[in-house]
Amino acid sequence: MGQNSRHPSEQSDWWRDAAIYQVYPRSFADGNGDGTGDLAGVRSRLPYLAELGVDAIWFNPWYPSPMADGGYDVADYRDVDPLFGTLDEAEKLIDEALGLGIRTIVDIVPNHVSSEHPWFKEALAAAPGSPERELFHFRPGRGPAGELPPNDWVSEFGGCPWTRTTNPDGTPGDWYLHLFAVQQPDLNWAHPQVRHEHESILRFWFDRGAAGVRIDSAALLAKDPALPDFVKDVDPHPYADLEELHEIYRSWRAIADSYAGTRILIGEVWLPDAERFARYLRPDELHTAFNFDFLARPWDAEGLRASIDSTLALHAPVGAPATWVLCNHDVTRTVTRYGRRDTRFDFATKAFGTPTDLGLGLRRARAAALLSLALPGAVYLYQGEELGLPEVEDLPVERLQDPMHLRSGGTDPGRDGCRVPLPWAGTEAPYGFSPAGVEPWLPQPADWAALTVEAQGADPASMLSLYRTALAVRRAEAGLRGDKFEWLAGDAGVLAFRRGTGFSCVVNLSPDPAPLPAGSTVLLASGPLVDGRLPADTAVWLRGA
CATH class of the missing domain: 2.60.40.1180 (Golgi alpha-mannosidase II)
Structure with a gap:
C-alpha cells in the first residue's frame, strides 16, 4: 500500500483534500529507451509516487495523436498512442497504481479533435453542407470570392482561427474553425452526435477504472451558432462560458454518479469572473476546477490573501472544495517565475531573456509549497515541481515544438521549457530518464545533476525531502482535512x-x-x-x- 494507508475504496470524498500529481507522459520516464517518456516508464516509477505521498495521478493525453499540440490533438479517444504504449498497458497502470493507493485521472479533450480524426477526414471529403461537416464549424468566407475568414476571432494560440479548405476540383472551399492549432478543428457541440460520443468516451475510461477526468478547455465548447464578430469587453463572448455548457456537464455528472465509488470531473476553466467560475461547481455539475487565479498571482501577501479569500468564499455556497495550483504543463515553472521582478503569470508577458534569480525563486517556491499544501481543498503538483526544477530557457530553437512558439512567429518562447524530461539519477544527461547515450526528445541542461531524484533523496534539506515530509504531515494532520x-x-x-x-x-x-x-x-x-x-x-x- 506504500505511503497511502487508506485504500481508495474506503474514501468516497477523497477528492476534496487530495494531493494530485500531474504526469506529462512524454517527459516523465522513458521505459523502452527511445528518448520519449511512456507508460512503461510511469509503471516503473509508481513506487516513487507512492513514497512521495500523492493520492492520484492526472495524465496529460496519452491517446493516438499526430502530436501537433503535445497530444491535445486527439485522433482516437479510446486507445493509447504507440509512442506511449498500448491500451493494455494503460489498464495495467491504472490497476497497479490503485494497488499502491493511487487513483488515475485521464485527460479529456472535448473542444476539438485532431485533423487526422476520422470524423474530420470524412468532413473534408464530403461536400459543403453535408451531414459530415455539421459535426464541425464549416462556413463560407467573406469577401467577393469568399477569400476572407468568416469572422474576426483570434486563435487562443495567436493568429487567425480559420483555415480555408480546398474543393475536390482544386478551387478554394469553405473555412473551418480551430480556436487552437490548424490541426485542431473545433467540434460543434450543438450536434447530438458530438454529445453522445463524448458521453461514450467517459464511460469507456470509467469502465477501465479511471477515477476521474480532467476536462481540457472546459469553458469553450459551446459557440454562438451565428459565429458573430467579437469586440472584447464590448460584445457578449461568442464561445467562452456559454449557458449551454451547464447542461452538458450535468449530463456528464449523471454518468459519473452512476458508477460505484466516486468518479470526479475536473474542469480547466479560465474565467476572470469568479462568480461565473463557481457556477460550474454546483452539486450536479463539476466536482472541482483549477484555481488559476491563485496560480497567476504575484508573490505578494496582499494579493495572495485576496485570492485565498475570494476562492474560499466562492466555493463555499456550492459546497465544492477549492483547488490550489502553482504550475502545470502550460505555465512558467514556479522557481523561475518567483525569481523574476514580475512574479505573476500571464501568457502575454512571456518573453525570451527575462532576468531571473533562481536562488530567490527557489526560496519562494519552497515557501509557496507549504502555503498551498496547508490551504483547505485539493492541491495539484506538476511533475518536477517537487524537485524544484527551473524553466529551461535556452532550448535550441530548432528543437522547440510548441505551436504557441511557432504561431507567434518565434517571439513567444512557448511551453517546451516546462516540459523538459525529468532527471532521475546520475551526473549527466539523460540523468536516468532514458538509458545512457539516448538523447531525450527535449535536451536536458548540463547542470541538473544536483536536481535528480537520486541526489535530492539523499539530502534532507532538498526540495524533494520538503515535499515528501509536507505530504506526510498533510496526510497525518487532522487539522489539514475539512474546510x-x-x-x-x-x-x-x-x-x-x-x-x-x-x-x-x-x-x-x-x-x-x-x-x-x-x-x-x-x-x-x-x-x-x-x-x-x-x-x-x-x-x-x-x-x-
Missing part, C-alpha cells in the same frame, strides 16, 4: 492562518524577519529560522499557535 480556516493576526507582508485545532501556517513575504506566535512548536519549515524568527520568503507549519 476549517481562520486568518491569524500578523505583521504586514505576513500570511498566518489556523487550520482546525492547534495547526497553523505562517508565510513571510515581507523583506524583514517576522516573529512566530508565542508558545508554538515548529513542525516543518521551508528554510532555516534565524534567532527564532521567520526570514523573508520562508514558510513554517506550527503546532500550538
Whole structure:
C-alpha cells in the first residue's frame, strides 16, 4: 500500500483534500529507451509516487495523436498512442497504481479533435453542407470570392482561427474553425452526435477504472451558432462560458454518479469572473476546477490573501472544495517565475531573456509549497515541481515544438521549457530518464545533476525531502482535512492562518524577519529560522499557535 494507508475504496470524498500529481507522459520516464517518456516508464516509477505521498495521478493525453499540440490533438479517444504504449498497458497502470493507493485521472479533450480524426477526414471529403461537416464549424468566407475568414476571432494560440479548405476540383472551399492549432478543428457541440460520443468516451475510461477526468478547455465548447464578430469587453463572448455548457456537464455528472465509488470531473476553466467560475461547481455539475487565479498571482501577501479569500468564499455556497495550483504543463515553472521582478503569470508577458534569480525563486517556491499544501481543498503538483526544477530557457530553437512558439512567429518562447524530461539519477544527461547515450526528445541542461531524484533523496534539506515530509504531515494532520480556516493576526507582508485545532501556517513575504506566535512548536519549515524568527520568503507549519 506504500505511503497511502487508506485504500481508495474506503474514501468516497477523497477528492476534496487530495494531493494530485500531474504526469506529462512524454517527459516523465522513458521505459523502452527511445528518448520519449511512456507508460512503461510511469509503471516503473509508481513506487516513487507512492513514497512521495500523492493520492492520484492526472495524465496529460496519452491517446493516438499526430502530436501537433503535445497530444491535445486527439485522433482516437479510446486507445493509447504507440509512442506511449498500448491500451493494455494503460489498464495495467491504472490497476497497479490503485494497488499502491493511487487513483488515475485521464485527460479529456472535448473542444476539438485532431485533423487526422476520422470524423474530420470524412468532413473534408464530403461536400459543403453535408451531414459530415455539421459535426464541425464549416462556413463560407467573406469577401467577393469568399477569400476572407468568416469572422474576426483570434486563435487562443495567436493568429487567425480559420483555415480555408480546398474543393475536390482544386478551387478554394469553405473555412473551418480551430480556436487552437490548424490541426485542431473545433467540434460543434450543438450536434447530438458530438454529445453522445463524448458521453461514450467517459464511460469507456470509467469502465477501465479511471477515477476521474480532467476536462481540457472546459469553458469553450459551446459557440454562438451565428459565429458573430467579437469586440472584447464590448460584445457578449461568442464561445467562452456559454449557458449551454451547464447542461452538458450535468449530463456528464449523471454518468459519473452512476458508477460505484466516486468518479470526479475536473474542469480547466479560465474565467476572470469568479462568480461565473463557481457556477460550474454546483452539486450536479463539476466536482472541482483549477484555481488559476491563485496560480497567476504575484508573490505578494496582499494579493495572495485576496485570492485565498475570494476562492474560499466562492466555493463555499456550492459546497465544492477549492483547488490550489502553482504550475502545470502550460505555465512558467514556479522557481523561475518567483525569481523574476514580475512574479505573476500571464501568457502575454512571456518573453525570451527575462532576468531571473533562481536562488530567490527557489526560496519562494519552497515557501509557496507549504502555503498551498496547508490551504483547505485539493492541491495539484506538476511533475518536477517537487524537485524544484527551473524553466529551461535556452532550448535550441530548432528543437522547440510548441505551436504557441511557432504561431507567434518565434517571439513567444512557448511551453517546451516546462516540459523538459525529468532527471532521475546520475551526473549527466539523460540523468536516468532514458538509458545512457539516448538523447531525450527535449535536451536536458548540463547542470541538473544536483536536481535528480537520486541526489535530492539523499539530502534532507532538498526540495524533494520538503515535499515528501509536507505530504506526510498533510496526510497525518487532522487539522489539514475539512474546510476549517481562520486568518491569524500578523505583521504586514505576513500570511498566518489556523487550520482546525492547534495547526497553523505562517508565510513571510515581507523583506524583514517576522516573529512566530508565542508558545508554538515548529513542525516543518521551508528554510532555516534565524534567532527564532521567520526570514523573508520562508514558510513554517506550527503546532500550538
